[in-house]
Amino acid sequence: MNDSREQYTLANGRTSINALPKVSLHDHLDGGLRPATILELADSIGFEVPASDAASLGEWFEDSADSGSLVDYLATFDITVGVMQTTEGLTRVAREFVQDLAADGVVYGEVRWAPEQHVAKGLTLDQTVEAVQQGIEQGIDDARGEGKTLRVGQLVTAMRHADRGLEIAELAVRHRERGVVGFDIAGAELGFPAGNQRAAFDYLAQNFLPVTVHAGEADGLDSIRGALFDGRALRLGHGVRLAEDIRIESSDDENTFVSIGGLAQWVKDREIALELSPSSNLQTGAIAAWGDDLQDHPFDLLYQLGFTVTVNTDNRLMSNTSLSRELSLLSDAFGYDLEDFEVFQLNAANASFLPLDERQDLADTIIAGFQSA
Template sequence: MPIDQHGDAKLQGLSLRRLPKVSLHDHLDGGVRPATILDLGDAAGIDLPETDEGALADWFADRADPGSLVEYLQTFDLVIASMQTRESLTRVAREFVEDLVADGVVYGEVRWAPEQHLGGGLSLDDVVEAVQSGIEEAEDAADGAGHDIRVGQLLTAMRQSDNSRDIAELAVSWRGRGVVGFDIAGPEKGYPASRHREAFDYLARHFFPTTVHAGEAAGLDSIRGALLDGRALRLGHGVRLAEDLEVVSSEGEEVFVRFGDLARWVRDREIPLELSPSSNLQTGAVERWGRTMEDHPFDLLYQLGFAVTVNCDNRTMSRTSLTRELHLLTEAFDYGLDDLEAFQLNAAAGAFLPIEDREELIEIIGEGFDH
């Protein structure tokens, strides 16, 4: 299949922050403000590596850039240790949504692993309730300030643990009360989706939507497992799906690409890819193609018609926002306003919402970009 190179459309003088955005792949413990980590860590008696907000932000950014998903994930230990009480979870969730509002997000899904927040004696239901309280407080405050935002929880099971069935049951029990989907995360290599087949079977029987981290630290087999064992409706990252594409020739400004069966299946069924450009570079997920944003296969996937979406993954570790990610992509690939709108429409179409709400969200995005 041929693809065309971009023209010279540029975004001059446009405030990307004001554009309506949809955030599908954003971790709660990856988006805690450094100042909040200092407060909560001090209250919990945690030995923090830095005592200054700016220095702590630098510490996270430096240690989250090793080119390894496993090392990248180790930076979360400190944050999670400070999120073991109702008050801390509610505060983090409230501030998380406040930061989405400031970034122009109109719909977001926040993913997090309840099992990692039981150290203070709370139950699984307690921690979900605490996070939901923070979300609703921020939604109400935003509404009072004239910004309409809706945020749903994605409950995550850790793929190296054995309690995914419990988390699946927890997610279904909170359906209609703030939880909109299920996810598995953690070290991808050696922990395939098939280990959690019982949980995915349970979710399928209850028609509960799932997204699965796949195609980040592991390749095509991991993506197959997410689709076949996990019944994933979206792929968390999924960037290594590009390994199933072969550039066979170039003629002038046209590049001809051959699809593998897996890539064609994902493209033809419009399964959204939750791409996180900065994070993908940090974790080494795109090392096969290079180490700069211009090397990221985002543009190849986009031009070939995949349902690409733009995400932060972990705002603190990547020191980023959706606005920044869109800016970086625009600089790398010369995108115009229509391209940025397409990314938001893809995300809206893939949101774990009823069709009526997705259609309303699509209208909000269209009106916002028109203005």
């Protein structure tokens, strides 16, 4: 089972990717559990899981998630969400989540999760947010004890197929001074446009809480358009299918011409960050229109055309990955080097939901870290 402590290096074999300062923008709490923790939490509450040891359970998650379908991929969360229904479970998972970020060299992370999915055993929405924040703070203290410094903020998420968007938006605003930095909608994308949650997005805009929206993963350009204009999204969760608005044509003289459609041009010109997650995008079939190998991912196309691309894990457990591993895979696929990695991290820092001055401080931290690499 891959974890954040596995070491990755650039092609020269000398530069440690793990040691580089990194920013994680798209990372689901219920997709980042340790298999051993799932087993222990499941045992404590009598919850049935599909394997009896950590290694086998980790393999089950990766195999089950590698389905080519977002719906099948999301089904694996029945297990992780099932063991995250108590204060103790939520706090422990959040604490270990932050520990694993720190071990992977992350200096700023935003963790997204849906409180409405964690109230089955009687917790209130506010209690779930408080439990996760307690775990985050414990994890930060643990990292500090190991000489590492990082910050982590919560992205409170509403499930787009449910009818609780405004309630969850109000929850996010209530906790904005106690760990919450932004809002998201997630879940089944196809058939559940962002416009269905318009009341929530209006409320968030009125209260100046920033928004990212899952779009362009299991649905195409209309979903992205809705995220931008109904959701007022400042970032696109995945957004990989924005490449459908880009045409590449070859002429008779073997020249290549690229045509960018109006929607893609808007995203590019406004520097709206794409929260791309290479391994996850393969697993869910998000890049099926381009191929079934990482080299087919439109990541490089978007990067070369000047879009604000960022690298993310999405769900570390389901993809058996870490941020360092995702960067390593991209380097293998497209030949990226230290300079490219720095661009990706600065893109993420600038797109984070921190205040402007703090975003600049984060960028300075990244620049200093890469200079010393």
